[in-house]
Amino acid sequence: MRIVFFVLCLLCSFNTRAQSTPPTVINNEGISRVFAETIIPERLxxxxxxxxxxxxxxxxxxxxxxxxxxxxxxxxxxxxxxxxxxxxxxxxxxxxxxxxxxxKEAWGKRSIHINNTSLTTADYAADLATNAHLPSLNVDEVLFLGYGIDDASYSDYAGVETKGKVIVILEGEPRKNGEFFISPTKAASDWSHNDLRKYDTALKHGVKLVLVIKDTLSLFPVPGSGWKLGEGVHPEGKMANNFQITHQTAQLLLGKKYKKLQRYQRKIAKKGKPKHFSVPVAMKVVMPVKRKIxxxxxxxxxxxxxxxxxxxxxxxxxxxxxxxxxxxxxxxxxxxxxxxxxxxxxxxxxxxxxxxxxxxxxxxxxxxxxxxxxxxxxxxxxxxxxxxxxxxxxxxxxxxxxxxxxxxxxxxxxxxxxxxxxxxxxxxxxxxxxxxxxxxxxxxxxxxxxxxxxxxxxxxxxxxxxxxxxxxxxxxxxxxxxxxxxxxxxxxxxxxxxxxxxxxxxxxxxxxxxxxxxxxxxxxxxxxx
Missing domain, CATH: 3.40.630.10 (Zn peptidases)
Structure with missing residues (x-):
C-alpha cells in the first residue's frame, strides 16, 4: 500500500508541473507505472x-x-x-x-521494326540498366563497325565518322589462332567481358544506338514493379543506348551484306586490321523507359x-x-x-x-x-x-x-x-x-x-x-x-x-x-x- 500511495502522490505532483520537469522517484516496483501514466490522451x-x-x-x-x-x-x-x-x-x-x-524502373511499350518486320523478344534483348529513355528513333542507315573497340593497339573507330550513327558490332574481340590482338596473349582483354565499356566508348564517339550481334542473347531480368535501393544506374549521358540481336536478326537487318560482315570478320582475324561498311535500312526503334526516384x-x-x-x-x-x-x-x-x-x-x-x-x-x-x-x-x-x-x-x-x-x-x-x-x-x-x-x-x-x-x-x-x-x-x-x-x-x-x-x-x-x-x-x- 505504501508503494501505491507513493506512486499516486508522484502522479498528482507530476500533473501539476511543466511538461519538461520529470517526476523524481526511487527504484521500486512502481517506477514503470509513474512514467507510463504520463502517456495521456490529451497529448496524443x-x-x-x-x-x-x-x-x-x-x-x-x-x-x-x-x-x-x-x-x-x-x-x-x-x-x-x-x-x-x-x-x-x-x-x-x-x-x-x-x-x-x-x-523504380520499367520498360514502356517497346517495338523494333526492321524492313517491315516486327521483332519479338526472341530476336533481341535489352537491359534497362544500360538504356536511357528512347521514345522513337527512325533509322535509314546502319554502320558495321567491327567489334566496337577503341584501344591503343586496335581501334574500330580510327578514321571513321560515327557521330549520330547506329552501329552494328560483333561481340568479344578479334583473335588469331587462339591469341588475342589486344592482349596480345591467349587471355582475353576487358573488351571481351565488358559490354559497358563498348557502350561508353560509343557514346564518346557520338553513336546513337549500338546493336551487338550475339551467339546467345543474354537473359536480362524482367524488372518488377517494386522499389530498389539506391538511385539506380541512370545511363543517360553515361553510355549509348543498345540492344543485342541474334545472327538471324543481323541477316534481316543487313540483307545480302551479311555475307560481307562474315568475310570482314575473317579478314580482321587474319590481319588484325579493322573493317567497316554502311548499309541502307528501314528501321524504327521504340524503347521507352520509365524511371522514378x-x-x-x-x-x-x-x-x-x-x-x-x-x-x-x-x-x-x-x-x-x-x-x-x-x-x-x-x-x-x-x-x-x-x-x-x-x-x-x-x-x-x-x-x-x-x-x-x-x-x-x-x-x-x-x-x-x-x-x-x-x-x-x-x-x-x-x-x-x-x-x-x-x-x-x-x-x-x-x-x-x-x-x-x-x-x-x-x-x-x-x-x-x-x-x-x-x-x-x-x-x-x-x-x-x-x-x-x-x-x-x-x-x-x-x-x-x-x-x-x-x-x-x-x-x-x-x-x-x-x-x-x-x-x-x-x-x-x-x-x-x-x-x-x-x-x-x-x-x-x-x-x-x-x-x-x-x-x-x-x-x-x-x-x-x-x-x-x-x-x-x-x-x-x-x-x-
Whole structure:
C-alpha cells in the first residue's frame, strides 16, 4: 500500500508541473507505472491533430507533406530533450534523420521494326540498366563497325565518322589462332567481358544506338514493379543506348551484306586490321523507359541506457509516419494509419526520457524510430536493416505500433483489445513479456492475425518484419482494419484516444521490461518466421 500511495502522490505532483520537469522517484516496483501514466490522451490528441491535419497533405513519402511531418516530430523530440540518433555529419554529430533513396524502373511499350518486320523478344534483348529513355528513333542507315573497340593497339573507330550513327558490332574481340590482338596473349582483354565499356566508348564517339550481334542473347531480368535501393544506374549521358540481336536478326537487318560482315570478320582475324561498311535500312526503334526516384528519411532518437555494459544493447520502438498523400483534391490524412502510432511514439519516447532525467533510466538503450516509405513497401525499415546505425547483432528487439486508434468490426463495442502479431515467432521470452506487461493495461490480447495461415498476412506487412527477417525478436501491435482504411475518411474525429493511450502504455511496459531484465531475449523459436 505504501508503494501505491507513493506512486499516486508522484502522479498528482507530476500533473501539476511543466511538461519538461520529470517526476523524481526511487527504484521500486512502481517506477514503470509513474512514467507510463504520463502517456495521456490529451497529448496524443495534440500531436495527431497536427500530423493528420490537412496541412500535412497526407504525408506521402517524397512529398513536402512528409517533410513537414518530420519537422514536427523533430521539434517535439528537441522540446523533450531526446537525443538524435540519425546519420552523423562530417564532424560526427548525429542528426535526427537517416535519409534514403530508392528507385523504380520499367520498360514502356517497346517495338523494333526492321524492313517491315516486327521483332519479338526472341530476336533481341535489352537491359534497362544500360538504356536511357528512347521514345522513337527512325533509322535509314546502319554502320558495321567491327567489334566496337577503341584501344591503343586496335581501334574500330580510327578514321571513321560515327557521330549520330547506329552501329552494328560483333561481340568479344578479334583473335588469331587462339591469341588475342589486344592482349596480345591467349587471355582475353576487358573488351571481351565488358559490354559497358563498348557502350561508353560509343557514346564518346557520338553513336546513337549500338546493336551487338550475339551467339546467345543474354537473359536480362524482367524488372518488377517494386522499389530498389539506391538511385539506380541512370545511363543517360553515361553510355549509348543498345540492344543485342541474334545472327538471324543481323541477316534481316543487313540483307545480302551479311555475307560481307562474315568475310570482314575473317579478314580482321587474319590481319588484325579493322573493317567497316554502311548499309541502307528501314528501321524504327521504340524503347521507352520509365524511371522514378523516391527520397525519404527515417527519424531516430535515443535514450541511452544507464548500465555501462547493457547500454550497448538496443531496443527499437517503431512506427511509420508516412501515408498515402493526396489523390486529386482528396487528402488521405491517415489518422489511424499511422498517425496514431507516430503520435504515441512521441509520448513513449518522452516517458523514457523523463525516466532517465529523474535518475531512473532503462539499463539498455531505447531507440525510437519513425519510418518513411512503409506504404511504398516497408522501404524505411528495409533501408535501415541494410544500413543500420548500430550493429544488428546488438539489436535486442523491435516493438512496432501501426494503427492503434480505432476499433474493428470484430471488437465493436469493446475497444480494450489489441492484435498481437509476431511476439512468439522468434522468442518465447518476448511473448511472455508482452503478456506480463499487459497486467498493467488489461487489454484483450488477440492473436488471431498471428496465425501462420492468416490469409491477410499482416505479419509480413509492417515494418517489424524487416527486423524479424534478421532474426531480431519483434512484435507488432495493431487494431485491425476498418471501413476507413486507406481512404480519405481516416480522420482524427474517429480516433479513440483512450485506446491509443492504453496501447502506448502497453508498448512502454513491454519495452521497460526488456530494457531492464538481467538477460537478453533469447531467440529460441525456429521455423515460424
Amino acid at each position: 490528441r495534440r500531436h495527431l491533430m497536427i500530423l493528420a491535419g490537412d496541412g500535412m497533405e497526407g504525408r506521402e513519402t517524397g512529398t513536402a507533406g512528409l517533410k513537414k511531418a518530420a519537422e514536427y516530430i523533430k521539434g517535439r523530440l528537441e522540446n523533450y530533450h531526446i537525443a538524435p540518433f540519425g546519420k552523423k555529419d562530417s564532424l560526427g554529430i548525429p542528426s535526427y534523420f537517416q535519409p534514403f533513396v530508392f528507385h 523516391l527520397k525519404g528519411a527515417n527519424l531516430l532518437a535515443i535514450v541511452e541506457g544507464s548500465d555501462p555494459k547493457l547500454k550497448n544493447e538496443y531496443i527499437f520502438i517503431s512506427a511509420h509516419y508516412d501515408h498515402l498523400g493526396k489523390r486529386g483534391t482528396d487528402v488521405y490524412n491517415g489518422a489511424d494509419d499511422n498517425g496514431s502510432g507516430s503520435s504515441a511514439l512521441i509520448e513513449i519516447a518522452h516517458a523514457f526520457a523523463q525516466a532517465k532525467e529523474s535518475g531512473n533510466g532503462p539499463k539498455r538503450s531505447l531507440v525510437f524510430m519513425w519510418m518513411a516509405g512503409e506504404e511504398k513497401g516497408l522501404l524505411g525499415s528495409r533501408y535501415y536493416v541494410h544500413a543500420p546505425l548500430v550493429p544488428l547483432k546488438n539489436t535486442v528487439a523491435d516493438i512496432n505500433i501501426d494503427m492503434i486508434g480505432r476499433v474493428d468490426e470484430t471488437h465493436a463495442g469493446n475497444p480494450n483489445y489489441i492484435y498481437v502479431i509476431g511476439a512468439d515467432r522468434l522468442s518465447t521470452d518476448l511473448d511472455k513479456i508482452v503478456k506480463s506487461a499487459n497486467s498493467h493495461t488489461k487489454l484483450l490480447l488477440d492473436y488471431k492475425y498471428n496465425a501462420a495461415d492468416d490469409p491477410n498476412r499482416f505479419y509480413y506487412r509492417s515494418d517489424h518484419y524487416n527486423f524479424a527477417k534478421n532474426n531480431i525478436p519483434s512484435v507488432f501491435f495493431f487494431n485491425g482494419t476498418h471501413e476507413d482504411y486507406h481512404r480519405p475518411t481516416d480522420t482524427v474525429d474517429k480516433i479513440n484516444f483512450d485506446k491509443m493511450a492504453k496501447i502506448g502504455k502497453l508498448t512502454f511496459y513491454t519495452a521497460w521490461e526488456i530494457a531492464n531484465r538481467p538477460d537478453r531475449l533469447k531467440v529460441d523459436v525456429l521455423g515460424r518466421n
